[in-house]
Amino acid sequence: MKAIVVTRYGKTEEVVELRDMPAPVVGPRDVLIEVHAASVNPIDFKMQQGELKAVRKLQFPYIMGFDVSGVVKAVGSEVYGFQPGEAVYSRVDGERFGTFAELVAVDEQFVAHKPARLSHAEAASLPLVALTSWQAFGRASLKAGQRVLVHAGAGGIGTIAIQIARALGAKVATTTSARNVELVRSLGADTVVDYQQQQFDTVLSNYDMVLETLGGDNQRRSFSVLKPGGMLVSILGVPTAAWARKQKLPFFMPWLFGWLNRGNDKLARQHKVQWDMLLMQPDGQQLRGISDLVEAGLVAPVIDRVFPLAQAKQALLHSQSGRARGKIVIEVKPAAA
Ligand SMILES: NC(=O)c1ccc[n+]([C@@H]2O[C@H](COP(=O)([O-])OP(=O)(O)OC[C@H]3O[C@@H](n4cnc5c(N)ncnc54)[C@H](OP(=O)(O)O)[C@@H]3O)[C@@H](O)[C@H]2O)c1
Structure with a gap:
């Protein structure tokens, strides 16, 4: 073949x-x-x-x-x-x-x-982008009426995450460049930040969740848009020590991952929020749930x-x-x- x-x-x-x-x-x-x-x-x-x-x-x-x-x-x-x-x-x-x-x-x-x-x-x-979004929102227990910031709204993850968050009844903010503002609005974003014109962390605050898809400085700045008790779910960077323990990786790996993530842990403590790094898992049953959203016209x-x-x-x-x-x-x- x-x-x-x-x-x-x-x-x-x-x-x-x-x-x-x-x-x-x-x-x-x-x-x-x-x-x-x-x-x-x-x-x-x-x-x-x-x-x-x-x-x-x-x-x-x-x-x-x-x-x-x-x-x-x-x-x-x-x-x-x-x-x-x-x-x-x-x-x-x-x-x-x-x-x-x-x-x-x-x-x-x-x-x-x-x-x-x-x-x-x-x-x-x-499948991959919808399952990732679905699992990230599940990890943060995103609920109707809550507010979520989805980074990079015009990307593979962003375009679907915006729609799933809306289907869950959440209010969505997103970051994108000017050429994609209309696209992300058409997908249901309530608030759009053109990242080439404005720093998102100077205009957004009091969010329940951030879906972080860019890493680095973008991730560090994202902690400050959360309200106390909120949650940042990252899909980039080093997995957490808890994940390494669950995978039964060699004894030094949880320690190493914890050390590499000490900056995130510190920011989470400072802002009184939680954070996690998600590695999506394939799942046929969840995919059936996504099919339902598609058939209902909620996700395209x-x-x-x-x-x-x-x-x-x-x-x-x-x-x-x-x-x-x-x-x-x-x-x-x-x-x-
Ligand atoms: N952990 C996991 O399980 C998991 C699962 C899926 C994906 N990922 C990772 O998640 C990341 C995103 O995946 P993806 O499929 O969405 O990537 P993608 O489709 O390649 O993302 C491209 C989009 O990023 C936007 N973008 C670039 N820089 C930006 C910035 N500074 N602010 C806002 N938007 C920006 C671009 O929009 P503009 O042209 O408007 O800038 C473009 O539309 C990748 O690194 C991928 O490996 C991880």
Whole structure:
């Protein structure tokens, strides 16, 4: 089968290739998906560049990609929820990924039926960003009537997080550049800060939650917009010591992560708020909840551009520009085919 592979750590131009690869092995609990579309996430190029080297071992060449929408081609002997011919989507297993390919095998627990109103390109744009947003709001127990600041509202996460927060009944503020102000307003943002004109922490205060997607100084300044008792959920940076203990990492890792996060802990104490770093987990049941929001018309995909599989390199480079408006999709089997 045709697939986009990474041959070694390095620059996209040098290490990403279209190759013929063996079809995936289908285990008893697997759904074999004929991929119609996949989508790009920053984790794709971060892994390829070796940014996650310290925490995960990769064997080269590996097939890229975590998000998929397609049609079930076959199912393992212990799969009961899906049948060949059904349209499905998934944020696939973090240990066994590879959606930039004609076929991918995914454990049933990570799969959901594709929302009928979406094309495969639209559906493929959703799983990773929608699950991340859903889990972040769950972590902070965001409730109707509360106020949340979603950073980078025009990005893959931001465009969906704004809509999910609104669906939960929250009031949403977001940061973006001038060219995307109309876009984020159309998605439901109540307050928009053009970060090139204003510092968000000089105009926002008393928020219940911040969804922090940019890291560094942006994260440090975000603590001050929270009210006492509020919560910052970051999706960038070093995981917490508590997370390292839960993963049963070697004894020095919780200590190291705690030390690296001492600045965040100090800011949280100063502002009398909580903070956590979230690493999203794939989850087919939560994806069904997201399908419900889509079918109810509360969440709609935002697609920046669609690239054919053979142009996956260009898609990855576009993602690396940091300027995507919504999601970048890779079409593996064009809709008319
Ligand atoms: N921990 C996890 O489980 C997890 C899950 C998903 C994603 N992530 C991480 O979260 C980050 C965001 O992901 P993404 O998919 O949303 O990325 P993305 O789609 O590439 O984000 C691009 C967007 O960022 C906006 N942006 C850039 N600088 C900004 C600034 N200073 N203030 C406000 N907006 C700014 C840009 O808007 P303008 O052009 O208007 O500036 C653009 O629309 C990535 O680093 C990703 O790796 C982590």
